[in-house]
Amino acid sequence: MSSVRPAWQGRPGPGLRLAKVVALAVVVLLVLFPVWTVVATSLAEPGDVVANGGWVVWPHGITFGAYAEILDGGIVTRALAISAGVTVVGTALSLTCTVGLAYALSRPGVYAGRPLLLLILFTFLFPPGMIPLFLVVRSTGLFDQYAALVLPFVVNAFNLVVMRGFFQSIPRDLIEAARIDGAGDLAVLWRVVLPLSKAVLAVVGLFYAVAYWNRFFEAIIYFNDQSKWPIGTVLRQYVTGGADLTGEAALVSAPQSTQMAVVVLALTPIVCVYPFLQRYFAKGVLTGALKA
Structure with missing residues (x-):
């Protein structure tokens, strides 16, 4: 009986683990960026929104007027x-x-x-x-x-x-x-x-x-x-x-x-x-x- 473990049961190497971390980080950023943009735009000053074409990634001032x-x-x-x-x-x-x-x-x-x-x-x-x-x-x-x-x-x-x-x-x-x-x-x-x-x-x-x-x-x-x-x-x-x-x-x-x-x-x-x-x-x- 062979003692070699299947590939999916083996411990991943450092390169594969790093690739998984990078891929997971990219996915998280892709999910969080639109959410952050929506929240930031809702809290931005009206002039800041107009100056940025309707979308604000990082507001210069925060207001709860909306x-x-x-x-x-x-x-x-x-x-x-x-x-x-x-x-x-x-x-x-x-x-x-x-x-x-x-x-x-x-x-x-x-x-x-x-x-x-x-x-x-x-x-x-x-x-x-x-x-x-x-x-x-x-x-x-x-x-x-x-x-x-x-x-x-x-x-x-x-x-x-x-x-x-x-x-x-x-x-x-x-x-x-x-x-x-x-x-x-x-x-x-x-x-x-x-x-x-x-x-x-x-x-x-x-x-x-x-x-x-x-x-x-x-x-x-x-x-x-x-x-x-x-x-x-x-x-x-x-x-x-x-x-x-x-x-x-x-x-x-x-x-x-x-x-x-x-x-x-x-x-x-x-x-x-x-x-x-x-x-x-x-x-x-x-x-x-x-x-x-």
């Missing part, structure tokens, strides 16, 4: 509150429905479990188009309601498959032991399954939260009242120079620093939450995917 302007009780403040409410309510409702359905589909012998799973996978492969979804929203009375941003997207097929696979990986001996002790289905789910599923709950919860927070196109279609637009839709209007939202001044006249300040405010919540959930990503997604 943030004060957009947070002064205007449309951005309202849009942030709307997005926060939609994200919190939508994520909680989606997690509740996904957990219940995934747990039911993960149990062997559940009535009509396989046909229901195939139906869900069919919607994953062939999602509904924009026109059928619009007709459903209008016929159910959700038009111009905040529920239109939540109810049509309560259960995501991909998240459901990942969570179902994770539940299937839980040893059946634990569940059977709980049943012997007299626990019902809800007690088993609450006391046994969920405490062991923190990783997949964190991952799926973040997936839902990001989707609800970034939702913008649906608001344009389902809302006639522009004051109900979430931050994603308002951000699009600011950045692209869209229609007038205030009824007083067109957004196309907004300076570059104000646009970048809106971008920073829209990105901050997700950026702040992600580091606390990052360690759950590999375990939650890989376990669910492998078992699905």
